[in-house]
Amino acid sequence: MAEGDVRFRVLTVCTGNICRSPAAERLIRRVWVDGAAGVEVVSGGTHAMVGEPIQISMAHLLEQSGAYSGEFCAQLLTPQLVERADLVLGMTRRHRAAAVALGPAATGRTFTLREFARLVADGAAEFEPTEDRVESLRRVVELAGSRRRAVLDPAVDDIADPYGRDLEAYHLAFTEISRAVDLVGRVLEGLPVSDPRVVGPAAPSPEEAPPGRRSWGRRRR
Template identity: 30%
Template structure:
């Protein structure tokens, strides 16, 4: 049985695909890669089918990650039954996901799994900034991915 996770941001070309790539590796490092499927999507559909933002891809590549296969997708309410865990990158997307979620489905912030993060901490959108924003996103998703991996290990064991 595969545990399934979906990471969600606005357009699915920066934050959530970076987090997807990082979380996949983190799960592999924890011996969970064969038991967990990781996906990402956006709440908006304007980038559907597009590759990851080249700045996000470059940042990942510079740190030894490969996000080249990513293509943007849009999260819809029908997807909730596909996933065991849905994580939003920020409060706006969290609010949207909670509005469309069926009763009883819990959606959480990705950074809620980072023990060093304050309550309600977000992964900021780097889209309108420079390379330092993408570096910050990478640092934040690496930290939270460790906590997500530990949470999933507890859930499936």
Template identity: 30%
Template structure:
């Protein structure tokens, strides 16, 4: 049984906190002990969620928690039962930190043909909307796969 899910991107201000919000809303209903966190491979520690990413979540009636970017470290990876990333290159970055994370690290878009979710940072609003839609679809697919 899963106790900890860790969602990883680069900066931990757009994609991973969005996915964390959606995953928490989707999976925590039937599993109050499940902990869902996010972190970044190159996080600017302490930054809040990117304003456009937060606005898109709010407009879709989600309730993002107060967020501060966190730097990914080996302890987080070792404690996680499942690690979900946005792009294939993130998998390599995780394996460099904790090689034993193999077997529990997957693309968030795994069930959409190994879809990579592009970073909307410093792009226009449609890029944030597209990332949101892809993340929402991927989270729904993971929920089905995990039996929720």
């Protein structure tokens, strides 16, 4: 998409940028955008495995869901990516904080994915979709921002990193991402939403650390 054609940018963020954030990126493209003009969805990693494709287990889950997993190269999260985004979605609270640290001006439009879905679903009765998907996206960001509040257990906003774990961990992460994306998609379409608690609580997530402090083994991330 040409630079001048982009009217709304979504940025998803995780650690390696080969599991969670690309899954969210591709699902958002399919569910929220679905061919609408003027919307760009990209992802980045706080400690990206630069140049790597989507990890094979996550790629299979994407393909099974009908989303495209090809033509992907992991990239590092940068201040430029954050500053240019109209909506930033971290996969955990740490990713949200990292994005805000790189682009403090983006604080008001930066959420975790599950937090964003919960807030949007909570305010769904107030939302009126428009024919212009860009305008609808702007409105849901404003809606989420207006309803942001502290939660009793902030950990419900985290999606655990499946890398280096079994297939069940990948399925869990993918399911949590997909549910959050679908929930927002229903609001964008003006459809009834299920209980917003489907985006929480999260499974306990292991402490995340950058490569060098965590053993990644020899498996592709």
